[in-house]
Amino acid sequence: MFKKGLFILVMLAFATLSFAGQGKNSIQIKGSDTMVNLGQAWAEKYMEKYPGDFIAVTGGGSGTGLSSLISASCDIAMSSRNIKDKEIALANKKGVNPNEIKVALDGLAVVVNPANFVDKLTLDQLAGIFTGKITNWKELGGKDEKIVVLSREVNSGTHVYFKEHVLRKNDPNSKEEFVPSALMLSSSQAIADEVAGNSSAVGYYGMGYISAKQKPVAIAKDEKAEYVEPAIENVVNGKYPISRPLLLYTNGAPHDLVKKFVDFALSKEGQDIVLKTDFVPVNK
Amino acid sequence: MWITVKDMRKFKEFIIEKLILICGIASIFFVVLIFLFLLKEGFSVFNTVSPFNFLFGKSWYPISEPPQLGILPLILGSLLVTLGAAIISIPIGVGCAIYIAEVVPGKIKEILKAGIELLAAIPSVVLGFIGMVTLVPLVKNVFHLPTGLTALSGSIMLAFMAMPTIVSIAEDALYSIPKTYKEGALALGATHWQTIWRVMLPAASSGILAAIMLGIGRVIGETMAVMMITGNAAVIPDSILAPVRTLTATIAAEMGEAVVGSEHYFALFAVGIVLFVISFIINVTADLCLHKRQ
Numbered sequence: 001m002f003k004k005g006l007f008i009l010v011m012l013a014f015a016t017l018s019f020a021g022q023g024k025n026s027i028q029i030k031g032s033d034t035m036v037n038l039g040q041a042w043a044e045k046y047m048e049k050y051p052g053d054f055i056a057v058t059g060g061g062s063g064t065g066l067s068s069l070i071s072a073s074c075d076i077a078m079s080s081r082n083i084k085d086k087e088i089a090l091a092n093k094k095g096v097n098p099n100e101i102k103v104a105l106d107g108l109a110v111v112v113n114p115a116n117f118v119d120k121l122t123l124d125q126l127a128g129i130f131t132g133k134i135t136n137w138k139e140l141g142g143k144d145e146k147i148v149v150l151s152r153e154v155n156s157g158t159h160v161y162f163k164e165h166v167l168r169k170n171d172p173n174s175k176e177e178f179v180p181s182a183l184m185l186s187s188s189q190a191i192a193d194e195v196a197g198n199s200s201a202v203g204y205y206g207m208g209y210i211s212a213k214q215k216p217v218a219i220a221k222d223e224k225a226e227y228v229e230p231a232i233e234n235v236v237n238g239k240y241p242i243s244r245p246l247l248l249y250t251n252g253a254p255h256d257l258v259k260k261f262v263d264f265a266l267s268k269e270g271q272d273i274v275l276k277t278d279f280v281p282v283n284k
Numbered sequence: 285m286w287i288t289v290k291d292m293r294k295f296k297e298f299i300i301e302k303l304i305l306i307c308g309i310a311s312i313f314f315v316v317l318i319f320l321f322l323l324k325e326g327f328s329v330f331n332t333v334s335p336f337n338f339l340f341g342k343s344w345y346p347i348s349e350p351p352q353l354g355i356l357p358l359i360l361g362s363l364l365v366t367l368g369a370a371i372i373s374i375p376i377g378v379g380c381a382i383y384i385a386e387v388v389p390g391k392i393k394e395i396l397k398a399g400i401e402l403l404a405a406i407p408s409v410v411l412g413f414i415g416m417v418t419l420v421p422l423v424k425n426v427f428h429l430p431t432g433l434t435a436l437s438g439s440i441m442l443a444f445m446a447m448p449t450i451v452s453i454a455e456d457a458l459y460s461i462p463k464t465y466k467e468g469a470l471a472l473g474a475t476h477w478q479t480i481w482r483v484m485l486p487a488a489s490s491g492i493l494a495a496i497m498l499g500i501g502r503v504i505g506e507t508m509a510v511m512m513i514t515g516n517a518a519v520i521p522d523s524i525l526a527p528v529r530t531l532t533a534t535i536a537a538e539m540g541e542a543v544v545g546s547e548h549y550f551a552l553f554a555v556g557i558v559l560f561v562i563s564f565i566i567n568v569t570a571d572l573c574l575h576k577r578q
Contacts, residue, residue: 060540061540063540063542063543064540067540067543067544070543070544071544084543086543086546087543090543090544090545145430146430147430148430148431153516153537153538154346154347154537154538155537155538155540160347175348177343177345177348180343180344180357180517180518180519181517181519181526181527182517183431183433183515183516183517183527184515184516184517184518184529184537185516186511186512186516186537194431194433197421198424198430198431200430200431201431
């Protein structure tokens with residue numbers, strides 16, 4: 001009885017090993033939740049085009065993707081933020097050499113409930129809201145309601161980008177932080193849902209998540225500048241102030257299958273998919 | 285012939301005994317390994333932050349440069365949610381146990397017991413999801429709050445999770461009281477309620493206490509549901525109607541980002557130690573209660 005069970009176990013272990021081991025024409029892509037839909041769309045089209053190849057795409061957050069790349073448990077990391085110096089140092093220590101490829105742009109929308117009067121904000125006002133210096137909508141021309149600040153969790157590239165570029169205004173010495181009372185939600189969808197149901201909430205996420213249940217706010221660099229809606233054309237022409245690159249990281253320059261996939265992502269066909277998933281293409 | 289069969293039997297028993305011994309040792313061995321690993325990884329955080337500042341620091345900004353690793357808001361968040369869940373689940377759970385063990389007639393008893401077991405079978409992520417779409421808007425509207433993602437929402441949902449544990453163990457404790465206690469009380473002219481309140485409950489008190497402790501232990505270690513409905517704001521809560529961030533939700537939400545070997549990574553392990561110590565204390569208390577009873 002024991003022997004039989006053990007035998008089956010061993011066989012199972014071998015089966016899984018050999019299945020995972022047939023890595024010649026399969027690649028693992030991991031990382032940013034913002035990019036996971038895009039990655040999946042790419043993988044589907046790519047596998048239609050090259051039926052012999054297999055591509056697995058999983059999310060988890062930019063940090064998760066980069067740490068998998070560092071530990072060599074994925075071939076391509078998707079990231080919605082630049083790799084940190086610390087991560088590069090760690091990667092080099094493990095013999096991994098991260099190579100950055102910009103594949104798309106993403107405009108970050110700041111959204112409020114459609115019942116909220118406020119429809120435009122400056123970057124300073126945004127920083128004030130998210131650091132907790134502005135706490136009531138009345139200070140911004142809205143109703144007398146306490147502002148409920150929503151943010152993504154710290155494993156999100158969107159969180160890091162928003163902190164560095166909006167709260168800290170690209171100043172590396174700045175010590176600004178999200179207000180501690182900010183609600184940390186685990187996904188962009190959770191933020192979308194909370195904003196849809198809460199008239200005093202404000203949150204941020206990639207443009208692709210905007211629906212009729214949330215109202216995107218027009219943003220201006222400062223009081224004198226033009227207020228710009230988050231829209232694809234405004235991100236392309238650089239007028240919209242909060243947009244970020246979406247990146248792929250590979251170990252060294254891409255080669256073989258990884259190169260084939262990256263080339264596909266950057267091709268006309270791949271960039272059309274970028275547009276279809278509500279991001280902004282880098283190659284026109 | 286006889287001897288060989290006997291020998292075979294002896295041999296078989298010898299093998300089985302040793303196998304069971306290995307199973308027994310293995311579980312202890314794994315616990316010790318896990319604990320050592322937790323200690324080794326967790327204590328490294330004290331190279332960057334003193335234990336005092338770690339336990340009593342008021343800000344949790346783990347990915348900033350330099351990181352601020354104060355977990356007081358997280359500890360208080362966990363304790364507040366647990367306290368709330370205890371206040372809700374203990375009276376209902378113990379009441380339910382008394383009803384099942386003493387009051388209810390046979391058939392309904394079986395239905396009730398099955399129902400409570402069913403409650404235990406609901407995965408916590410499902411409870412969290414249900415809480416998110418039903419309870420959170422309700423809490424927001426009833427109390428006119430800016431958001432319904434609060435400690436109270438978490439407490440109510442966790443009370444549901446603690447209840448099955450409390451009910452089934454407390455019911456066991458009541459059931460195992462010798463029949464003579466009850467019969468004696470009734471024979472002396474006590475009413476049914478007087479018997480329950482003055483005789484049964486005191487006799488089963490240590491078992492009920494153990495049930496409560498185990499229920500609380502379940503609550504403090506719960507992760508998924510609290511992460512979904514408590515708002516996760518790392519701020520010291522000023523009331524049960526404020527958002528909180530618990531120890532468990534912090535580990536679950538952040539371990540994906542933490543670069544292996546960074547202060548953040550070690551800090552999350554240290555949070556794990558704090559959690560381990562808290563549930564250890566609770567479990568030992570429950571154990572002491574149970575042994576006192578025997």
